[in-house]
Amino acid sequence: MPRAAFYAPMKSPNSPVPSGDREMGRNLMRVLERAGYVPDLVSELRIYDKQGDTAHQNRLRAEAQDEATRLIRDLSDDTAIWVTYHSYYKSPDLLGPTVSRARGIPYVQIESTRASSRLTGPWAGFAQAAHRASDAADAIFYLTANDLITLERERFGDQKLVHLPPFLPNDTLPPAAALDGPMLTAAMMRAGDKLASYTLIAQTLDLLQGDWQLQIAGDGPARPQVEALMAPFGDKVRFLGQLDPDAMVETYQRAALFFWPGVNEAFGMVYLEAQAAGLPVVAQDRPGTRDILLPTEYPDPDDGPQALAERINQLRDSPAMRRDLGARARAMIARTHLLPSAAATLRDTLDDLVKG
Known part of the structure; x- marks a missing residue:
């Protein structure tokens, strides 16, 4: 060759x-x-x-x-x-x-x-x-x-x-998520845009209705700040630390949806990984992310955490919507990503x- x-x-x-x-x-x-x-x-x-x-x-x-x-x-x-x-x-x-x-x-x-x-x-x-x-x-x-x-x-x-x-x-898709577990966030923890997304997540969680759980996979120099942001939610938020690729696949499979606002992301590999597992994604409608996300509804950044919370509540209340969006996302990843x-x-x- x-x-x-x-x-x-x-x-x-x-x-x-x-x-x-x-x-x-x-x-x-x-x-x-x-x-x-x-x-x-x-x-x-x-x-x-x-x-x-x-x-x-x-x-x-x-x-x-x-x-x-x-x-x-x-x-x-x-x-x-x-x-x-x-x-x-x-x-x-x-x-x-x-x-x-x-x-x-x-x-x-x-x-x-x-x-x-x-x-x-x-x-x-x-x-x-x-x-x-x-x-x-x-x-x-x-x-x-x-x-x-x-x-x-x-x-x-x-x-x-x-x-x-x-x-x-990868040549093939991973096993599909069951879509009945906690919400999942996966991202490095560093100052700047990543911390801005984590801040938006904390603001959004404060507006959620009913009982919910969020797992966060990732680590980095801004972890103390992220932990401080999540401290008011107690054991509703669980930190998983940095996971290897096999552990991440298993973590995606246990989740119900993927939540990452995507402040100034170029595109974000985690969105591809989450959709490959069949997770519906909650993110803001931004130039980088919209190229790789399944075409559906994503809140405008100007609408802030309230719009993100409304979208999460909508998905949490509708298992059928989660299954439909997840299946369509997997098909898109298999076709072109x-x-x-x-x-x-x-x-x-x-x-x-x-x-x-």
């Missing part, structure tokens, strides 16, 4: 720190193999500037130049294509365009974003580098319609823009570029 050089500038798939980026990187390497390519993680150089520090950016550029020189020399001769995951203004791909051009192979990006608003200010240099890297790509795979807006507006030449729906790295579908999408484009 031909080899595909794989690189994730923001976080290596081998990182010891759990995150959606790490899991997506691992999943993409798996799907590349299914598409007929040997995935080579060719570099673990992290290019990431959280603060907008020009000096730090310059140091990373120097490191990237040395790494690119090494890769041009050492990259396997049967490498047919370069694939970069998640290049953006804080974490631009400083390797792929240089190495692929020197080695004469196609260059592809997955889930890249363009941020024209960052072309001035503290990240200007990195934003320009991210734009140049996107311009160099023969094809860019986008995951959501929201990402497509700027990619299409600023498309370079005859560059291909290909929709790759977010996917689970599993490994075979993702592999076919990648294979079609990569093979054309390699043959061309």
Whole structure:
């Protein structure tokens, strides 16, 4: 099989720190193999500037130049294509365009974003580098319609823009949930948007009617804040901690519905996992989440916790509605969000570029 050089500038798939980026990187390497390519993680150089520090950016550029020189020399001769995951203004791909051009192979990006608003200010240099890297790509795979807006507006030449729906790295669906257990939340606990979602959850729980239970799977540096938010509900809320994939599958199967508001989520793998198990989802109607959620009713963010509570009460009161939404969600995941579908999408484009 031909080899595909794989690189994730923001976080290596081998990182010891759990995150959606790490899991997506691992999943993409798996799907590349299914598409007929040997995935080579060719570099673990992290290019990431959280603060907008020009000096730090310059140091990373120097490191990237040395790494690119090494890769041009050492990259396997049967490498047919370069694939970069998640290049953006804080974490631009400083390797792929240089190495692929020197080695004469196609260059592809997955889930890249363009941020024209960052072309001035503290990240200007990195934003320009991210734009140049996107311009160099023969094809860019986008995951959501929201990402497509700027990619299409600023498309370079005859560059291909290909929709790759977010996917689970499985061939088949897990067993279906019984839909008669507690509500379930699963997410990392960190400051920012994640904590904002947990805050919304606490506000929503305060408005729920009758007897209810919520289990929370996940951990992280903001766990004390999350525990404080949930403390008023006593033993109605149970913390499960960070679970391995097998334990998460079992946890989804014991739940009645999945509750995660999704504040500023790019899309959220947990939504795919929950729907694969046949759980109806309670989330807000946001640009990232609506690409991967079963088309149905989701509260507008402006309607706040009251609308979320009303939706939860509606689902808790109607087992038939839960079963209907869950079955339709499973069918959607099986159709467009599993490994075979993702592999076919990648294979079609990569093979054309390699043959061309």
